[in-house]
Amino acid sequence: ITNRILSRYVNAMAVTFKESIKFFKNNDKCVVTGNPIRNRFEFLNREESLKFFEIDENSKNIFSFGGSNGSEELNKAVLGILEKFYKNEKISLIHVTGKLNYDKFLEEVKSKGIKIENNVKILPYMTEMDKAYGVSDLVITSSGAITLAEISKIGLASILIPKAYTTENHQEFNARAYKDIGASELILEKELNSDLLWENIEKIIFDNSRLEQMKENAKKLATPNAVKDFVSIFYDEFKGR
Structure with missing residues (x-):
C-alpha cells in the first residue's frame, strides 16, 4: 500500500518481479531490476x-x-x-x-x-x-x-x-x-x-x-546485475539535469 501511494510521486520504480508491475496503475514507471543481495x-x-x-x-x-x-x-x-x-x-x-x-x-x-x-x-x-x-x-x-x-x-x-x-x-x-x-x-x-x-x-x-x-x-530467475541495473535508473533519470 505504501509503495502504491509513493508511486504517484516518483520518476521510476525498481521492482523485483515482472509479476509486480500489474499492481501499479502507473506501471510505465516500473523497471524490473531484481533484488540486490549481499556479496x-x-x-x-x-x-x-x-x-x-x-x-x-x-x-x-x-x-x-x-x-x-x-x-x-x-x-x-x-x-x-x-x-x-x-x-x-x-x-x-x-x-x-x-x-x-x-x-x-x-x-x-x-x-x-x-x-x-x-x-x-x-x-x-x-x-x-x-x-x-x-x-x-x-x-x-x-x-x-x-x-x-x-x-x-x-x-x-x-x-x-x-x-x-x-x-x-x-x-x-x-x-x-x-x-x-x-x-x-x-x-x-x-x-x-x-x-x-x-x-x-x-x-x-x-x-x-x-x-x-x-x-x-x-x-533462471536470478538477477545478477540487480545493483548495476538499480543504480542505472538514477543515471537514466537525472542525466542532463
Whole structure:
C-alpha cells in the first residue's frame, strides 16, 4: 500500500518481479531490476560449509527456516519428520526454529523421546547464512523477496511455504512464479503438515535428476546485475539535469 501511494510521486520504480508491475496503475514507471543481495553469497565453499556444520560430505542436505523469526507451522511439520532423518544417514537436516520457539521445540523433541542425532542440527537462529546455503541441496523456507533472490543467485532447489498473513498474499504470488518455472514446490501454510512436507522432500532429495533441474531453473530467475541495473535508473533519470 505504501509503495502504491509513493508511486504517484516518483520518476521510476525498481521492482523485483515482472509479476509486480500489474499492481501499479502507473506501471510505465516500473523497471524490473531484481533484488540486490549481499556479496557474501557470491562464492560459496561446500567443503568448508560441510566442515563448519560437521556434516558428512556424501550426505544430501536440507536447510529449513521460517524467516528471521522462525515459523511455528514449519516447526510443527519438521517435528513430525525428524525420525525420517534418524533412519537414513544419507540425508541431513539443518533446521532453524527462531529464537522465541527454540526452547519449546527442544522440549517437544524431548517429550516425544526423539534423540538428536549427528545428521540433524537444530538452531535458534542462523548467522552463517552463506555456510548454510553452501551446504544445502534443498531449502525449505517462506517466499520473501530477499530469500528468493538469494536462492536464485546461488541456484538452490526449494520447497516454498508462503506466509499467509502477508499483504495481499504477495508471498504466494512470489512462490507461484518459482513453481511455474520448475524451481520450487509450493505448500500453502494452511495445508502444511508433516506428511505433506515429507512427501515433497522425498520426491526431490532422492531424485538427482530433478534436484539438479530445479537448481538450474532457480538460476533462471536470478538477477545478477540487480545493483548495476538499480543504480542505472538514477543515471537514466537525472542525466542532463
